[in-house]
Each structure stands twice: as structure tokens, then as C-alpha cells.
Amino acid sequence: MRCIYCGHSESKVLETRSLEEGRVIRRRRECMDCSRRFTTLERVEETPLVVRKKDGSLETFDRNKLLSGLLRACEKRSIPLHTLEELVSVIERDLRSQSEREVPSQQIGELVMQRLRSIDEVAYVRFASVYRQFTDVGRFLEELETLLHQKR
Template sequence: MKCPYCGSDNNRVIDSRPADDNTSIRRRRHCDDCNKRFTTYEKVETIPLIVIKKDRGREQYDRTKIEKGILAACYKRPVSAMQITKMINEIERDIFSREEKEIESSLIGEIVMDKLRNVDQVAYVRFASVYREFKDANTFMNELKKMINEK
């Protein structure tokens, strides 16, 4: 690890602790050449994941797409940033624990909806209306009835 201040690789770890909901390690380091301290983060390297879209096209997995969808669904809802981060981390854990190189976008959508349903029902319906492409009010009502009957 090179020091960001002087470029030396003569440094040592002075503190390590879990970060990001135990998905990475935060390390405080001390450069022995310039005596400055800096922080690094260590994450497990995952296999590249390819998402199979509805149109059968393929693209590399992008966490920010899930973040944007969840943030839009939770807009002006009583869902904290910590809850959203935790939910996204759980979704990623579910996706990557399958140890597959490709995953259908529909499966990712179902996982997201399942997590949202448990956090905020309005956010769930918002996400479902876009994800499932609700065409009219009847489709919307049918989804609401299903949700009410599950209680």
C-alpha cells in the first residue's frame, strides 16, 4: 500500500475494524517515511456479475441502479439512510451468495420488492408500480389487495 502523501510503501497498519455493516475492513495506517496517517478500506473481491435484462441484453451488475430505485421508492417516506444502506447490503448479499455469473434482472427486482415490503409498504407499492409496469388503476388496486390479504 502506497502512502497517498509521499508515495512510499513503507507503512504499517495501526488499527483495523469492520466497516459498512461488516462487509469491509477499515484500516488506519501510518507512513514511516513522512509520519502521516491515512485510511484504507478492504473489500472482498467478487466475481463479475452479469445482469440479464428483460430484452435479453446483458450488462455488468451496477449497485447504483438498485440504490436509485430504492431511493426513489422511499422518497418522502419515514425510511432512514441507515435502513436503506442496510437493505441494499442485504440485497447484494442475497444476489452474490448465489455464486452465479449471471442473474435475471427480474430476480433482482423480486428481491428488492421483498426487502421493501418488509421496510415500508408505500415504498414497496411505488417500486412495484414502476418495476411491474402497472398499466392502470386496476393493476395498482390488485397489488394493494394482495398486500392487504397477506396481513
């Protein structure tokens, strides 16, 4: 593994941890040349998961893009980052467990909203407002009423 700071090809592993139920290995390393420390993540290389967007185009599934959307929805909410990372992992695992390698973006959005609702209702409404592209206040109120009705 090359050092991200100096490019030297030798490093020693200081610490190893298993993440995401053993699907990821996190290694803390120290460069043998410059002595700076960096972290690497090791994942099993999986068959690419392809997302079919609303306009019909295809895009490779990007967990970072999903996490970024969740972070925007959860801005200024007291939701730990590890909770959102776990949510992304669960959604990715659900998608990969299906036999299809092409997934409609709508399916991903519905999975996110389904799980986000139980984590934080405000973040859910924020995510839903972008995902469902509310065009007016009436549609927004309908979603809030549905949420309140399900809560009762």
C-alpha cells in the same frame, strides 16, 4: 492511497471501522501534504455479478444503481439511509451466494420487493409500480389489494 484533493500519495489512517459484517473496511484518512480528510472503503474483489435485463442484454451488477432506485421509492419516507444500504448488501449477498454469476433482473426486483414490503409498505408500492410497470389504475389497485390481503 492518493489524496482526492491534491493527488499526494501519502496519507495516514485516523480511524478504521468494519462494515457489512466485516466484508468492508472503512478508513478515515488525512493527507500528509494538504491535511484534508477523506474516507476510503476497502472490499474484497469478487467475481463480477452479471444481470440479464428484460431485453436480453447483459449489465454488470451495480449496487449504487439498486440503491438509487430504492432512494427514489423511499423519497419523503422516514427510512434511514443505513437501512437501505443494508438492504442492498443483503440482496447482493443473496445473489452472490448462488452458484450462477448471471442473474435475471426479474429476480433482483422480486428480492427487493420481498424485503422492502417489510420495511415500508408505501415504498414497496412505489417500487412495485415502477418495477411491474403498472399500465393502469386497475393493476395498481390489484397490487394494493394483494398487500392488504397479506396484511390480514
